[in-house]
Amino acid sequence: LASTVSNRKGEDVNIGKAIRTIKVEPIYNPVARLTKRGSTRRSTQPAPPVTTPRR
Amino acid sequence: VFEGRVEAPDYVEPIVGWRLWRISERGGQSRLRSLFVDDAWPYLEPLEARCAIPRLWRRARATHPAPHGDCDCGIYATLWSVVAAHLGHSRWHRRPAFAVGEVALWGTVVEGELGWRSTYAYPQRMFLLVPRKTDVFHTLRVTSDLERYEVPVEPVDVLGARTAAAAIEERMRAAV
Numbered sequence: 001l002a003s004t005v006s007n008r009k010g011e012d013v014n015i016g017k018a019i020r021t022i023k024v025e026p027i028y029n030p031v032a033r034l035t036k037r038g039s040t041r042r043s044t045q046p047a048p049p050v051t052t053p054r055r
Numbered sequence: 056v057f058e059g060r061v062e063a064p065d066y067v068e069p070i071v072g073w074r075l076w077r078i079s080e081r082g083g084q085s086r087l088r089s090l091f092v093d094d095a096w097p098y099l100e101p102l103e104a105r106c107a108i109p110r111l112w113r114r115a116r117a118t119h120p121a122p123h124g125d126c127d128c129g130i131y132a133t134l135w136s137v138v139a140a141h142l143g144h145s146r147w148h149r150r151p152a153f154a155v156g157e158v159a160l161w162g163t164v165v166e167g168e169l170g171w172r173s174t175y176a177y178p179q180r181m182f183l184l185v186p187r188k189t190d191v192f193h194t195l196r197v198t199s200d201l202e203r204y205e206v207p208v209e210p211v212d213v214l215g216a217r218t219a220a221a222a223i224e225e226r227m228r229a230a231v
Contacts, residue, residue, distance in 0.1 A: 015131060015172065017167060018167050019167060019168065021124050021164070021165050022065040022164050023062060023164075024066045024069060024070055024173070025067060030101070030161065031100060
């Protein structure tokens with residue numbers, strides 16, 4: 001983690017050596033699809049945090 | 056009749072990777088921000104990459120659209136296994152200031168061994184990392200603010216490396 005977090009040249013983590021450059025043009029707008037769907041917004045309060053066994 | 060060159064895309068669906076965000080509060084509202092570049096992720100609009108790397112560090116000296124194959128710029132996402140391995144770091148356990156989640160990437164995408172750098176990105180699903188002893192009302196307020204992205208947001212207790220990752224994996228399995 002230290003090597004990736006301290007890599008401030010890049011934005012976040014180190015993704016390793018670049019392999020290729022591709023062109024990605026979604027046939028739908030990824031943001032518009034979300035807002036159009038509108039069903040992701042929950043009408044109730046958010047669920048409580050998941051409780052997992054303590055180690 | 057086409058004039059000029061027409062380039063067909065390699066993919067017509069966005070690439071979906073995983074990443075970490077920090078959460079900042081400005082103007083009383085929580086927003087996602089990139090970890091090392093002070094970019095706020097806008098609600099309901101894609102984040103567009105820019106090359107923020109100091110010129111001295113750039114291998115491609117001229118100003119260029121991001122991402123560039125000879126630079127380190129772009130919006131980053133990686134594999135779940137890489138993010139899961141990072142979840143044990145103590146920095147995520149200090150306060151509810153970080154989120155992890157899936158992000159859609161599109162535009163020009165530089166594919167790396169462990170992830171991608173892209174021109175455009177928008178979150179698809181988020182897990183708010185909630186350390187122990189966090190005020191529940193604060194968690195609810197941050198969760199509510201993040202729901203403005205119109206994607207699923209779920210708080211997850213952060214009790215340790217394996218437990219946080221395991222809790223998220225459990226949620227992902229339940230969603231299938």
